[in-house]
Amino acid sequence: MNRLLAAARLNTMNPLMTIGIPWGIVLLSFVINLAVWGLTPASEQPGGGITGGVASLYITVLAVFTQSVTQLLPFAMGMSLSRRTFYLGTALAALALSLLYGVALSALVAVEDATGGWGLRLNFFAPGRLDVDNAALQVVVSGAPMLAAAFLGVAIGVVMKRWGALGLWTLVIGAMVVFGGLVVAITWRGWWGDIGTWLVAQSTVTLAIAIPVALALVAAVVSFAGLRRVVP
Template identity: 45%
Template sequence: MNRALTVARLQFVAWPSVIGWPWGILTLSFLINLALFTAIGDTDVEPTTGALASIYVVMFIACINTITQDFPFAIGLGISRRSFYLGNVLQFGVQAIAYAAVLYLLAVVEEATGGWGINLRFFGLPFLWVENPVLRFLGFALPFLLLGFIGIAIALVFKRWGVNGMLTLSTAALVVIGGSAVLATWRGWWPAIGGWFADQSGAALLVGWPALLTLPLAAVSYLVIRRATP
């Protein structure tokens, strides 16, 4: 467990990747949207933006970078694959909780100030808003974990099977996604698919489904890293 804690602390040495870039880009996105909608002025439509996704995208990239760069260094120091994996899970779990807490508070401030005085919805998107405080907090945290484990899984495929593994994964994803799109178009399923998403609550989309997908990804990633080469 001590080795896992060492790995967790190791991640914060490169703080620009895990703290600076995510919050810097999110802050820039927020200021640009705030200035833009302030300049537009009053409209009949409530200003809503999806720029909150920027912090999740940056964290996704950071998780890939953790495996591709830090994994060889950690193994070179004599840290086991198990300790490295557990340390990363611990670090990323704490990070997701802390970041979700900040986003939750910003959403509360946004609501209390009437959308920063211009009715802007940046942190609390209306179509994904969750009334229950606990589920709302998890709605910020679970997507971090899901994207993080997707990033870890992708990086581990590269470390385990190299370029051929990445090409195989990309081809499989293209076949599955493209084939599903062709099938849905052929069978006329798009209205039903759109209706299914429309019927899902914010809690289901941000908490339920991410949790359901994160658990198998975490298990598969652990099995892959046991045979991954630095």
């Protein structure tokens, strides 16, 4: 257990990287959106304005956990921590960070709702259906996608550490081919309307919790399998 906690604490060795940069980026995005809403008619939209700026926090967390594998794994193995211990410690850090960020986002959503969208009807920290009007549930709704982002970052880090730049570019190109092919196929078959109808019919719990958790589990299994053969 002590070695597991030591592996988890490795992810907190540089708080500027793990906490400062993600929140600095999302707060910068918030300030920019706030300025746009204050200086343009965006606040006059029916139902208030929605922005996807909070996604920057999730994307940055993904990058942070990618670096956790590429930069911390050699150091961890130099401390005689096994790959398994390092992985479990990183997974524990991802769970703790997702919960912490979920609580922080839930508090910010509460302030956002209480101030009428910061006085400008700006829905930033929980746009659209992601605002569930329940503090406890909001923690999970905001935290589950964060967990998915963290484990996707770990998986990408494993690819980079095991196969290098070639593996990363293969992953990027493969994703472009798969998703690009899906877009072409959906457009060709005229399924966009059906997909939109299906998404609207799903509950917030399904979209914001069930799907991200399932994605996190898949990424966790794949990354653990790949990490076993990574050379530091």
